Amino acid sequence: MKPLIKLINEAARLMDEIAIHPDYKLLVAKGYLPDLTLGDAQTALDYLRCEVEVNNDKSA
Numbered sequence: 779m780k781p782l783i784k785l786i787n788e789a790a791r792l793m794d795e796i797a798i799h800p801d802y803k804l805l806v807a808k809g810y811l812p813d814l815t816l817g818d819a820q821t822a823l824d825y826l827r828c829e830v831e832v833n834n835d836k837s838a
Contacts, residue, residue, distance in 0.1 A: 783830050790823045 796802050797816050 783827065783834070786823055786827050786830065790820060790827075793820055793823070 793816050
């Protein structure tokens with residue numbers, strides 16, 4: 779099983795790829811406007827990453 783921090787980083791990288799993908803940009807241009815955005819998801823991952831790093835520092 780992969781460490782959680784590695785999964786978080788992989789997910790963040792994939793969201794970055796989605797954000798610049800032409801198909802995603804086309805959806806946005808056509809009016810795709812979800813209640814939660816990729817930016818919201820990236821922020822959630824940033825908070826999770828910070829929490830994981832803090833907990834790893836405490837256990838070290």
